[in-house]
Amino acid sequence: MADMVLGATKAHDREAARASRRHLLARIVIYSLLALFSIVYVVPLLVVFFNAFRSNAEISAMGLISLPQSFNLGAWPQAWSDFCIGGQCDGVARYFWNSVGMVVPATIISTALGAINGYVLSKWRFPGSEIVFGCMLLGVFMPGQIALLPWAYLLGQVGLANSVYGLILVHCIQGLSFTTLFFRNYYVGIPDDLIKAARIDGAGFWRIFFRIMVPLSPPIIIVTVIWQFTGIWNEYLFGVVLNSGSNQPITAALVALSMSGTSVRTYDVMSAAVLIAALPPLLVYFFGGKYFVRGLTQGAIK
Amino acid sequence: MASLTIRSIRKNYGSVEVLKGIDLEAKTGEFIALVGPSGCGKSTLLAMIAGLETITAGEIWIGDRMVNSVAPKDRDIAMVFQSYALYPTMTVRENMAFGMESRGVPKDQQKAAIARVASLLQIEQLLHRKPGQLSGGQRQRVAMGRALVRDPSLFLFDEPLSNLDAKLRVDMRTEIKKLHNRVGKTTIYVTHDQVEAMTLASRIAVMHQGAVQQFDEPEVIYNRPSNMFVAGFMGSPSMNFISAEIVSANGRPAVSFPLGGGQVATLPLHTGVADRTGLRKVILGIRPEHLSRQSPEMNGRAGMATMSAPVEVVEPTGAETMAVLKFGESEVVGRFSPDEAPKMGENMPLAVDMTRACLFDPETQRLI
Numbered sequence: 001m002a003d004m005v006l007g008a009t010k011a012h013d014r015e016a017a018r019a020s021r022r023h024l025l026a027r028i029v030i031y032s033l034l035a036l037f038s039i040v041y042v043v044p045l046l047v048v049f050f051n052a053f054r055s056n057a058e059i060s061a062m063g064l065i066s067l068p069q070s071f072n073l074g075a076w077p078q079a080w081s082d083f084c085i086g087g088q089c090d091g092v093a094r095y096f097w098n099s100v101g102m103v104v105p106a107t108i109i110s111t112a113l114g115a116i117n118g119y120v121l122s123k124w125r126f127p128g129s130e131i132v133f134g135c136m137l138l139g140v141f142m143p144g145q146i147a148l149l150p151w152a153y154l155l156g157q158v159g160l161a162n163s164v165y166g167l168i169l170v171h172c173i174q175g176l177s178f179t180t181l182f183f184r185n186y187y188v189g190i191p192d193d194l195i196k197a198a199r200i201d202g203a204g205f206w207r208i209f210f211r212i213m214v215p216l217s218p219p220i221i222i223v224t225v226i227w228q229f230t231g232i233w234n235e236y237l238f239g240v241v242l243n244s245g246s247n248q249p250i251t252a253a254l255v256a257l258s259m260s261g262t263s264v265r266t267y268d269v270m271s272a273a274v275l276i277a278a279l280p281p282l283l284v285y286f287f288g289g290k291y292f293v294r295g296l297t298q299g300a301i302k
Numbered sequence: 303m304a305s306l307t308i309r310s311i312r313k314n315y316g317s318v319e320v321l322k323g324i325d326l327e328a329k330t331g332e333f334i335a336l337v338g339p340s341g342c343g344k345s346t347l348l349a350m351i352a353g354l355e356t357i358t359a360g361e362i363w364i365g366d367r368m369v370n371s372v373a374p375k376d377r378d379i380a381m382v383f384q385s386y387a388l389y390p391t392m393t394v395r396e397n398m399a400f401g402m403e404s405r406g407v408p409k410d411q412q413k414a415a416i417a418r419v420a421s422l423l424q425i426e427q428l429l430h431r432k433p434g435q436l437s438g439g440q441r442q443r444v445a446m447g448r449a450l451v452r453d454p455s456l457f458l459f460d461e462p463l464s465n466l467d468a469k470l471r472v473d474m475r476t477e478i479k480k481l482h483n484r485v486g487k488t489t490i491y492v493t494h495d496q497v498e499a500m501t502l503a504s505r506i507a508v509m510h511q512g513a514v515q516q517f518d519e520p521e522v523i524y525n526r527p528s529n530m531f532v533a534g535f536m537g538s539p540s541m542n543f544i545s546a547e548i549v550s551a552n553g554r555p556a557v558s559f560p561l562g563g564g565q566v567a568t569l570p571l572h573t574g575v576a577d578r579t580g581l582r583k584v585i586l587g588i589r590p591e592h593l594s595r596q597s598p599e600m601n602g603r604a605g606m607a608t609m610s611a612p613v614e615v616v617e618p619t620g621a622e623t624m625a626v627l628k629f630g631e632s633e634v635v636g637r638f639s640p641d642e643a644p645k646m647g648e649n650m651p652l653a654v655d656m657t658r659a660c661l662f663d664p665e666t667q668r669l670i
Binding site: 191193194196197198199200201202203204207211212215216 | 349352354374375380381383384385389392400404405448452
C-alpha cells in the first residue's frame with residue numbers, strides 16, 4: 001500500500017520534472033527569437049550611432065559596419081552648420097528648424113480640428129453626419145501621392161508654393177482623417193447623458209466642449225499628438241515634391257545631403273545628420289511612448 | 303415653481319409611433335410618477351419635457367408658457383439622470399456650480415446656494431471630491447444637489463434609483479420623499495418600479511405601449527385599476543386573474559368558476575357591478591392580500607366570500623408568507639400573515655374579500 005502511494009508520487013514527480021523541462025525549453029526558444037529580432041531592429045541604429053562618432057578615415061579603413069576604434073565629435077558641428085547641401089554650406093540646421101516650424105503648428109492645428117470634428121460627429125450628430133464621417137475615414141486609407149498634383153496646383157494658386165506654410169496646410173488637412181477618427185471613437189465612449197445634463201445646465205456647444213470634453217481628453221490628445229508629430233516629422237514625399245532648396249524639411253534635406261558634395265563619402269557627417277533628424281521622434285517616443293499605449297487602451301471614463 | 307401641462311403629445315421615430323397622444327397635468331408642487339415597463343415611452347416623454355427630444359405633435363406647457371420650441375436651458379428645469387451624469391473631471395462643488403456658472407450667476411450667490419444645498423443633503427464633506435471618489439449613494443445625492451442648487455421650477459427624475467443596491471434604494475426613496483416634502487417642487491419622476499411610484503407620487507401615470515393607461519392617485523390606481531394591464535403591473539405579487547361567469551346565487555349576483563374535480567366556487571358579488579355589465583363572462587381580479595384563512599371573525603365581515611383551495615407552494619419571507627393556490631386550472635397567489643399561513647398540500651379554507659375584488663371585461667380588458 002505504502003509502496004503504491006510512493007510509486008504514484010514518483011510518477012507525479014517525473015511528470016512535473018518533464019513539464020518544467022518543457023517549460024524551460026519553450027522559454028529559451030521564445031527569448032532567443034525575441035533577442036534575434038531586437039538585434040535586427042537595433043543594429044542599423046547602432047551602426048549609424050557608431051559612425052557618427054568615428055572619423056571618416058577610420059570608416060574608410062575599417063568599413064561601414066564595425067566597432068568604433070576612436071571617439072570623435074567633429075562630425076556633429078559639421079553636420080549641423082557647415083556641411084554643403086545642394087550648394088549651400090550651412091548644414092542641416094536650417095532644415096531642422098524648417099521641420100520644427102512645420103511640425104509644431106501642423107500637429108497642434110490638426111489635433112485641435114480633429115477634436116472638434118470628433119466632438120461634432122459623436123455628440124452633435126446631424127442628418128448625414130455618418131456619411132461625412134465615412135468620407136473622412138476614406139482619407140485614412142488614401143495614399144498621399146494621390147493628392148500630390150492637386151496639392152501642388154492648390155498651393156500654387158493660393159501663393160503658398162515652396163513654403164513651410166504650404167506644408168503646414170498640407171499636413172493639417174492630410175492628418176485630419178486620422179485625428180478625427182481618433183477623437184470621434186474616443187468621444188463615442190463618453191456618455192451622452194453628460195452632454196444632456198450640460199445642456200440642461202445651460203451650457204452651449206463650446207462650453208460643453210471646453211469644460212467637459214477637453215478635460216476628459218488627455219489620453220487621446222497624447223495619442224494624437226504623438227501620432228501626428230512623428231508622422232509629419234518623418235514625412236518625406238510632400239516635403240521633397242512640394243518644396244525645394246532651403247525650404248525643404250529635414251527628411252528631404254537628408255536625401256539632398258547624400259547626393260551632394262564631392263566624390264568622397266562623408267559617412268560620419270551623414271550619420272550625425274541622420275541622428276539629428278531622428279532625434280525629435282525618438283525623444284517623443286522615449287518620453288511619451290508609455291502614454292501612447294495607455295491612451296490607446298484606456299476608455300474615456302473609468 | 304410652476305405646473306406642467308402636456309396636451310396630446312405624440313412622438314414618431316420614422317414610422318414607429320413611440321408616444322400616441324399623451325395628456326398629463328402636474329399641479330404646482332405635485333409629485334407625478336411616470337411608471338411602466340421598459341419601452342413604454344416614459345423616458346422619451348421625460349426627455350421631451352426636458353427639451354432633449356423634439357416633439358412630433360402636441361404641446362408642453364410649463365406654467366403659462368408653451369415650451370415646445372424653448373431650449374432645455376431656458377425651460378427652468380433640472381434633471382437627475384439614471385447614470386447621474388456627474389462631470390467626471392470636476393469636483394462636487396464644480397459640478398454644482400456648473401449650471402450657475404453657465405448662466406452667469408455671481409460667485410458669491412453660487413457659493414451661498416451650494417452651501418445651502420450641501421447642508422440640506424449633508425454632502426458638505428464631499429464638496430472637494432471628484433465623482434470617481436464617491437460611492438453610489440453619494441453620487442446620487444450629489445446629482446440631486448446639482449439639480450436643487452439652481453432652484454428650478456420643475457424637477458425631472460429619470461430612474462434615479464435603479465443603479466443602487468436594494469437597501470440603499472429604499473433609503474434614498476425615503477430621502478427623495480423627505481426632500482420633496484421640504485422643497486415642494488413640482489416633480490416628474492420616471493421609474494419602472496411600481497413600489498417607488500406608489501410610495502413617492504401624489505399621482506401616478508401608468509404607461510404602456512406609448513399611451514397613458516391610467517392617471518390617478520396611488521390608492522385609486524391600486525384599488526380601482528382601469529384595466530388589466532394597470533392591475534397586473536401595479537402591486538407585487540401582482541393581481542390574480544380568474545376567468546369566471548356571472549351567475550345568480552340565492553337571488554343575488556355572484557361570480558362562479560370551476561375548482562377542478564367537478565367542484566365550483568361561487569362567490570357573491572359585493573357591489574352592483576354585475577347589473578351594469580350585462581356580461582356573462584368576466585375576469586375576476588383578486589389581489590394576494592385579499593385572501594385570508596377562514597375564521598369566525600373573518601367570515602363575519604361584510605363582503606367576505608368563502609371557498610377552499612389546495613396549496614401548491616409555500617414561500618415564507620419572514621414578515622409574510624406567499625402561497626400558490628390552485629383554483630381549478632389557474633394558479634392564484636395569496637399573501638398571508640405567518641400565523642395563518644397554509645401548509646403544503648393543505649386544502650385551505652379561504653375567506654375572499656369581495657369588497658376589494660375587481661371585475662374586468664374579457665374582451666376589452668377594462669374595469670367594469
